[in-house]
Amino acid sequence: MLNMKLKERLALAVSAFLVLFTLMLIVDLQMDYGIAGHRTPLHGRVKIGDDEDKGRSAYIEFRKRFLQKSNGSNGSREYELSAPSETSGGGADAEPRTPAPPADKYEDLQEILRDQAHGRAEDHAVIIPPHRDLNVLRPENPTIGDMEDLEPRYLSVNASNLEKFQLKIAQHELYEESETLVDAVIKDMATLPIIHAEQKEGGTQLKLIIDYPNGIQALFKPMRFARDVQTLPNHFYFSDYERHNAEIAAFHLDRILGFRRAMPVVGRVLNMTTEIYDVTEGDILKTFFVSPANNFCFHGKCSYYCDTGHAICGNPDMLEGSFAAFLPSSDLAERKVWRHPWRRSYHKRRKAQWELQSDYCDTVRTTPPYDSGRRLLDLMDMSIFDFLTGNMDRHHYETFKMFGNESFTLHLDQGRAFGKAFHDELSILAPLLQCCIVRHTTLQTLLKFHNGIPLSKHLRESMRVDPVSPILWEPHLVALDRRVVIILDAIRKCVDKADNPMQGEVNDFV
Numbered sequence: 463m464l465n466m467k468l469k470e471r472l473a474l475a476v477s478a479f480l481v482l483f484t485l486m487l488i489v490d491l492q493m494d495y496g497i498a499g500h501r502t503p504l505h506g507r508v509k510i511g512d513d514e515d516k517g518r519s520a521y522i523e524f525r526k527r528f529l530q531k532s533n534g535s536n537g538s539r540e541y542e543l544s545a546p547s548e549t550s551g552g553g554a555d556a557e558p559r560t561p562a563p564p565a566d567k568y569e570d571l572q573e574i575l576r577d578q579a580h581g582r583a584e585d586h587a588v589i590i591p592p593h594r595d596l597n598v599l600r601p602e603n604p605t606i607g608d609m610e611d612l613e614p615r616y617l618s619v620n621a622s623n624l625e626k627f628q629l630k631i632a633q634h635e636l637y638e639e640s641e642t643l644v645d646a647v648i649k650d651m652a653t654l655p656i657i658h659a660e661q662k663e664g665g666t667q668l669k670l671i672i673d674y675p676n677g678i679q680a681l682f683k684p685m686r687f688a689r690d691v692q693t694l695p696n697h698f699y700f701s702d703y704e705r706h707n708a709e710i711a712a713f714h715l716d717r718i719l720g721f722r723r724a725m726p727v728v729g730r731v732l733n734m735t736t737e738i739y740d741v742t743e744g745d746i747l748k749t750f751f752v753s754p755a756n757n758f759c760f761h762g763k764c765s766y767y768c769d770t771g772h773a774i775c776g777n778p779d780m781l782e783g784s785f786a787a788f789l790p791s792s793d794l795a796e797r798k799v800w801r802h803p804w805r806r807s808y809h810k811r812r813k814a815q816w817e818l819q820s821d822y823c824d825t826v827r828t829t830p831p832y833d834s835g836r837r838l839l840d841l842m843d844m845s846i847f848d849f850l851t852g853n854m855d856r857h858h859y860e861t862f863k864m865f866g867n868e869s870f871t872l873h874l875d876q877g878r879a880f881g882k883a884f885h886d887e888l889s890i891l892a893p894l895l896q897c898c899i900v901r902h903t904t905l906q907t908l909l910k911f912h913n914g915i916p917l918s919k920h921l922r923e924s925m926r927v928d929p930v931s932p933i934l935w936e937p938h939l940v941a942l943d944r945r946v947v948i949i950l951d952a953i954r955k956c957v958d959k960a961d962n963p964m965q966g967e968v969n970d971f972v
């Protein structure tokens with residue numbers, strides 16, 4: 463009798479544990495840090511723990527198989543080039559290279575696009591046609607101004623360009639393709655007098671909130687390195703410094719790719735005395751000093767990199783930085799913060815779930831809000847965007863609450879992009895490789911650059927107008943064209959696999 467009870471209890475305990483474990487997984491996926499109002503700073507910190515990863519190194523496995531297959535179909539193309547040195551010569555203005563015309567025009571993918579454009583193909587497992595894509599259909603596309611009934615104010619002559627821009631942010635994009643306010647906002651941030659500077663709370667690295675007249679604000683990230691300084695080889699993604707020029711370049715790239723999910727960013731050189739020291743107050747003032755090289759420096763107060771050893775120094779008191787147009791205040795448009803399903807572990811030994819579970823995408827795509835609408839496709843775009851820039855730091859993403867789940871994902875925080883010009887980090891493409899789905903429009907854009915004027919050329923041209931141009935070291939631009947080909951290869955493999963399911967896996971992580 464007692465025996466039976468014990469067994470029953472054991473069975474009960476095991477089932478309860480299983481139910482709890484499953485719940486934990488689902489909650490983990492949906493976890494919304496925005497509601498709680500406080501976020502755990504996930505990165506910049508190396509946790510000390512010794513739960514050694516027992517799983518197989520899924521990423522290495524994937525990489526090996528992916529590369530093997532790719533090499534087969536692409537002859538001599540190399541995926542990883544060795545960096546000549548940590549900071550190679552040449553500098554930011556090294557000679558632009560024009561890539562050779564592509565040997566492979568991806569006719570197979572082009573044909574699918576043509577069929578879809580002519581309504582000949584109903585549905586496709588991999589390439590989502592425009593008539594199934596809410597970002598194209600946009601049955602409704604209200605702006606923040608519409609939602610908040612602020613139209614009259616927005617039309618008022620007193621409103622700043624940024625205020626007008628913010629009220630025109632729509633459900634499906636930050637700004638329209640032809641929006642002239644983008645240039646106006648950029649010009650304001652680059653030229654208006656700075657009347658106040660204050661350190662932004664939170665985050666791991668120093669940022670300032672810059673005030674201009676008329677209520678205009680920008681988020682300032684300071685320059686730390688020359689353009690050709692790359693991520694240190696022994697540094698993890700989470701201990702990498704932020705690069706102000708990555709923020710500028712990423713904004714231009716996001717716009718060129720037609721996403722329009724990144725706020726406008728511009729470069730500017732500040733006088734640290736008159737444009738920071740004289741217009742700030744409080745504790746930050748105590749962190750200013752003159753370095754042994756006679757440069758004016760400060761380090762501010764923050765959780766990880768705010769000490770004398772990580773100070774930001776002028777030359778001798780002129781400091782370059784990026785200025786990102788400020789998002790609407792939470793009073794006007796509250797944002798929701800989502801944990802990225804493919805976030806990394808932010809731990810030097812631990813792996814994330816997606817690196818260990820071969821059918822991870824099946825879990826994601828059946829969990830709201832990824833099970834319907836545009837969200838999963840937005841994450842695919844983000845994975846492509848981040849792979850192009852080499853940004854491994856996508857731990858969270860944000861959306862505007864008022865638009866609900868059927869709204870675009872903001873491309874915020876690209877400070878850790880453009881760190882390695884000679885290395886293509888395939889794991890950033892994991893969402894695309896594991897889910898094997900992509901927007902028709904995104905594929906079309908990539909093919910346009912691959913077969914026409916290269917992406918590097920568009921980006922170089924677009925960034926030329928920035929006050930602190932050149933923005934990117936040439937090898938980073940060269941990397942973009944190389945990475946477009948890798949993405950196209952990945953999509954082709956997905957299509958081939960969908961056509962011939964017996965052919966083997968594209969993304970055997972485990």
Ligand SMILES: Nc1ncnc2c1ncn2[C@@H]1O[C@H](COP(=O)(O)OP(=O)(O)OP(=O)(O)O)[C@@H](O)[C@H]1O
Pocket residue numbers: 664665666667668669681725786787788789874875876877
């Ligand atoms: N343009 C912007 N305007 C207003 N707020 C912004 C803007 N860009 C980012 N933020 C907010 O500031 C927070 C920190 O910015 P960001 O992520 O770029 O800096 P970070 O130092 O990398 O921070 P973290 O360490 O949290 O990643 C973001 O999570 C976002 O909510």
Ligand SMILES: [Mn+2]
Pocket residue numbers: 855875877
């Ligand atoms: Mn960050």
